Amino acid sequence: IHLVGCHVHKAKLRTKIKKVKLAWSLSQHVVLTLWESKKRRELMQNPSPLSTLIHSQAKRYGNRTALMWRDQESGHWNDVSWNDFSMRVRQVSNALLELGVGVQENIVVFSQNMPECLYVDFGAYAARVVTIPFYATSSEMQVKYMVSDAKVRFIFVGEQYQYDTAYRVLKIDPEVSKLIIFDRSVKKNPQDQVSIYFDEFLSLGEREQHRDDVRRRTAELDQDDLANILYTSGTTGLSKGVMLTHRMYLTAIRAHVGAVPLSDKDLSLSFLPLTHVFERGWTYLCLAEGCTIALNLRPQDVLQSLREVHPTCMCVVPRFWEKVYAGVMDRLSKSSPVQRRMLEDALRVGHAYNVKYKLRELVPPIGLRLQYAFYEKTVIALLLKTLGLERHNFFPTAGAAISPKVEEFIRSTGIQLVIGYGMTETTATVTLDRWDKPVTVGSVGRLLNGVQLKFGDNNEILLKGDTITKGYYRKAEVTALAIDEEGWFHTGDAGYMKGKELFLTERIKDLFKTSNGKFIAPQMLESKLCVDRFVDQIVIVAEQKKFVSALVIPQYDLLEQSCAEHGLTFQSREEMCAHPKVVEFVMYRIDTLQQEFAHYEQVKRITLLPEPFSLERGELTNTLKVKRPVIYQNYKAQIDNMYKE
Secondary structure, eight states: OHHHHHHHHHHHHHHHHHHHHHHHHHHHHHHHHHHHHHHHHHHHTSSOHHHHHHHHHHHHHTTSEEEEEEOTTTOOEEEEEHHHHHHHHHHHHHHHHHTTOOTTOEEEEEOSSOHHHHHHHHHHHHTTOEEEEEOTTOOHHHHHHHHHHHTOSEEEEOSHHHHHHHHHHHHHOTTOOEEEESOTTOOOOTTOOSOEEHHHHHHTTTTOTTHHHHHHHHHHOOTTSEEEEEEOOOSSSSOOEEEEEHHHHHHHHHHHBTTBOOOTTOEEEEOSOTTSHHHHHHHHHHHHHTOEEEEOSSGGGHHHHHHHHOOSBOOBOHHHHHHHHHHHHHHHHHSOHHHHHHHHHHHHHHIIIIIIIGGGTOOOOHHHHHHHHHHHHTHHHHHHHHHTOTTOOBEEEOSSOOOHHHHHHHHHTTOOEEEEEEEGGGTEEEEEOOTTSOOOTTOOOEEOTTOEEEEOGGGEEEEESTTSOOOBTTOHHHHHHHBOTTSOEEEEEEEEEETTEEEEEEEGGGOEEOTTSOEEOHHHHHHHHTTSTTEEEEEEEOTTOSSEEEEEEEOHHHHHHHHHHTTOOOSSHHHHHHOHHHHHHHHHHHHHHSTTSOGGGSEEEEEEOSSOOOTTTTOBOTTOOBOHHHHHHHTHHHHHHHTOO
């Protein structure tokens, strides 16, 4: 009787708990809905965020810091207030009109991430001028093609390389009439009589003599006006100019409000180039939310910048996390047995707590909560502090496939990844992990509000919506190939929905067919194999081949160190990469990672390359994606050698 009574009591208690949980869930939903509605109302008070955003934020935040940038000489981070930001934007708008820049005229920004890039962007938007950002590493040939394609008269350049490249184009292109140089230390060509420095350009608009004309242009702005033309990096051919309108940006910003836990308390490190639609869209969202943005000038300085500014968020590509993972694994291998066991146990507990429970919105057992609380304050805290990520809020991650192994490792540390999927043609986001919904490792999140999705032939993802481009600049035929008669944009990516989450399977255009008739998805293989700490990059070879092979760029320092530990010494990297024992060692590590693949998908032979792929040889795009046709041509001899009997 006592036991039956206990069971009855427990049943009533469970019922009460369920009611409390339901009430709490409903209250959270109501609060979230009210908060989201309030945020949307606040944002919608500004009918055109890009044209008036900085000025309206200056009224709200005044002398609060909007931007930060490091002085390369002193190493000191300088602040730019919202008021100063607004003043510079007004000066740019007036100076553009002083130069005679017309409505919807194209201008170029060819620079690394600098405050001046944002001054020009927002000054141009207020004057109904279109900005075209170029990657700071763009070659002279690329710049000449894009400048000619867009009929550009004015080019803003960052540092010496950009100036020198643009000046050579200026001399041969009659359309280009002036360069405006951001960095005062840039040395102009002695024959240059037309270029001016940015402070000289700003002086043209200091008196705001065109104030009324700027206001008139802003008032007349059409939401379907072009804001940007973003040239794709071109992995298979010439770049195409993706047209992005004010409506596309405004819709994207509104759709993200409430979808990510971003607020004006956040500090974001701008690490990817502002030319990249992911960084550009993210930066505009941060500005709309009143965040502080720290601009990282040089990509190689990112680890230093992380430890100096301690950002709460930052948009990154999976390669960044792969490097973090490889670095931690390398440190783990060199740690003492006690330290290794502590970190391994911390990650094991973190995985159980964050991946198995919190990610699925389940309540962890009390024992696990206590274990994680200990490790979170000790081992994990020390690890994150070493990386400069101890103040983490969340980190949007997109741009390529991320290995589930790497994803689970990062999530085990308590870092909240917001993994998404998108492209330049979709104003970045198509799907993303919702912070208030369960997340499945391996998915790319849930559909952004306002985006329509359906699957076409071969499970190709087709899209519609106000954030989807209407086409490519001055390329009607290419546009017709990408957007069908019903208005659906064909992404070229295949996938499927499970629940309300999207999973990608392959890039249809990149599918390889072996001589045996088997289809291989190279990007899936590459993303899973490059997590090994001895592998820096890997390119799969399989098209019309008898089996799968790979070109491998090893982590040279680690490989050299490992060889020395095993008594192997070499006169050069070429000798090391060609040595049978070294190749066998790397192949063994690849084999341990590819056991989950079907036999016909597995890499059978590899070639270690003594030099990394390079931009100069045309093997990489400006976003560091591999150009497969170029690589296959450049390394034809090595590839042919792998298929010799």
